[in-house]
Amino acid sequence: MEKMTELKNAAQVRLFALNSNRPLAEKVAELLGLPLNECTVSHFADGEIAVTIDESVRGCEVYVIQAVSDPVNTNLMELLIMVDALRRASAKKVNVVMPYYGYARQDRKARSREPITAKLVANLLEMDQIDRLITIDLHAPQVQGFFDIPVDHLMAAPTLIQYFLDQGLSENVVIVAPDHAGVNLVRRFAELIGGAPIAIVDKRTEDNRTAGGEEHIPDMIIGDVKRKTAIVVDDIVDTGHRMTASAALLKKFGAKDIYGVATHAVLSGEAAAELQASDLKQVVVTDTIKLPAAKQFDKLVQLSVAPLIKGALVRIHNHESIHDLYKLPAHQNDQ
DSSP: OOOOSSTTTGEEEEEEEESSOOHHHHHHHHTTTTTOEEEEEEEEETSSSEEEEEEOTTTOEEEEEEOSSSSSSHHHHHHHHHHHHHTTTOOOOOEEEEOOTTTTOOOSSTTOOOOHHHHHHHHHHHHTTEEEEEEEEEGGGGGGGGGSSSSEOOHHHHHHHHHHTTTTOSSEEEEEEESSSGGHHHHHOOOOOOOOOOOEEOOOOOBBBBBSSOOOOOOOOESTTSSEEEEEEEEEESSSHHHHHHHHHHHHTTTTTEEEEEEEOOOOHHHHHHHHHSSSSSEEEEESOOGGGGGOTTTTEEOOOOOHHHHHHHHHHOOOOOGGGOOEEEEEEEE
């Protein structure tokens, strides 16, 4: 029997989008059958941000969609100020939908005198009195524990895997971790794609640079990749160095076709050009981060997480389980 997918008491729901990823918010709104409610974000001459909510939210359940992506600090402040405005406008509940959680990579003290900025962001959101956080593929899942409010941590893996299944790329594949830290993510991905084997790029250092300042290139792979379709899986592709180096090594060890997969396409600096020139056949990402034209390239395939977010919002609002969202889309209504 198919689950109910309609919002109950939809008249009491308000959906807002700030400036980080309006195209994604528009897709979510269309799937929900709701309008994006109006707010105005403006800046003073010195860069201070001002937010005005242009319609009543009194007594409403509000969802604010905002990725904390480039420009990270501006987008974070927009979100914090928006939540404050909603609270002062007597919203009943304020739920933040953060497709990309900025600062999540700073989740622990790796060296002396370092901050734990992922925790700082959690503190700021809780001090702002949000009721719930909905996010996708945190860099470190334990960031959920930085909050004392409900956190719904969604996974993009089913959406990404469905793409490969639709392309007929589920046979003779190996799922590759670009370093040892990514093994848990790769293992989950491999299980969802049908129990595919995994391989690991044997990178022995956390520092990408050698003592001489040159890029450190790994030179060994754990696992069999010869004559197989290799899918390199990561949560974030930022500079692109790690993914391109992994692809070059997989080519050296005899992989047939090589695909790169990442949930969040940060693509800093010359990442787009580097990935386009690499041994990767395609780079498959999601739209958790809005990509300007300058970061688009021929090998890039961008999938939408709007159906995933829509499914989560409906279930959360209707007080239903979100467990089936961790299955492949074709099986999300299985009982």
